[in-house]
Amino acid sequence: QSVLTQPPSASGTPGQRATISCSGSNSNIGNNNVYWYQQFPGTAPRLLIYRTTERPSGVPDRFSGSKSGTSASLAISGLRSEDDADYYCATWDNNLSGRVFGGGTKLTVL
Amino acid sequence: EVHLVESGGGLVRPGGSLSLSCAASGFTFSDHYMDWVRQAPGKGLEWVGRTRDKANSYTTDYAASVKGRFTISRDFSRNSLFLHMNSLEAEDTAIYYCTRDIDAGTHAPGFWGQGTLVTVSS
Numbered sequence: 001q002s003v004l005t006q007p008p009s010a011s012g013t014p015g016q017r018a019t020i021s022c023s024g025s026n027s028n029i030g031n032n033n034v035y036w037y038q039q040f041p042g043t044a045p046r047l048l049i050y051r052t053t054e055r056p057s058g059v060p061d062r063f064s065g066s067k068s069g070t071s072a073s074l075a076i077s078g079l080r081s082e083d084d085a086d087y088y089c090a091t092w093d094n095n096l097s098g099r100v101f102g103g104g105t106k107l108t109v110l
Numbered sequence: 111e112v113h114l115v116e117s118g119g120g121l122v123r124p125g126g127s128l129s130l131s132c133a134a135s136g137f138t139f140s141d142h143y144m145d146w147v148r149q150a151p152g153k154g155l156e157w158v159g160r161t162r163d164k165a166n167s168y169t170t171d172y173a174a175s176v177k178g179r180f181t182i183s184r185d186f187s188r189n190s191l192f193l194h195m196n197s198l199e200a201e202d203t204a205i206y207y208c209t210r211d212i213d214a215g216t217h218a219p220g221f222w223g224q225g226t227l228v229t230v231s232s
Binding site for chain 1: 145147154155156157159160171172173174207212216218219220221222223224225
């Protein structure tokens, strides 16, 4: 049972917009920055979004992050087949004094 | 370019010990937070623990699931990070990733190694 709750799956067709949610609490998302990672099978995760809304160099601007209260979201516009991957949210939890990850969302581009 | 290479994974019996290494290059090792993150087969990511940077005296934090059994350390002569694991359980079976923070002011994992597989089984 993850501290952060993500839907196990999401889907969309090429060109559509997909949104993945990440629900937490005041001890984590509500008071800390959120990070998003993308992972393809058999490979290490890759940083997608940091400090809730910022993109590392090399990440397309089709990817965006946002937060409202104790929930965060990752939006992917103009879906492409190469976006088919697992996505994880993460943040720090002040009560646990540790980093917490969401359970992950498998995004399927149909 | 930041480069992290883990090694030391393998098969270990329940109750046994194992130490993982992470060779770091391309940055000033003492100036960055380093975390270990693991992923059980077919499962999601789980944070294991971290060591802070020189400015924060390299202090450590651990997940409740490994506290008291796992220890994170650094060897500055080899620019290497270690994860010493004791009293291993089947639930510790996972790929273990070494990570470096995004930058000196943003301490979440930003750079990841390729991972090393630890299997705990009799």
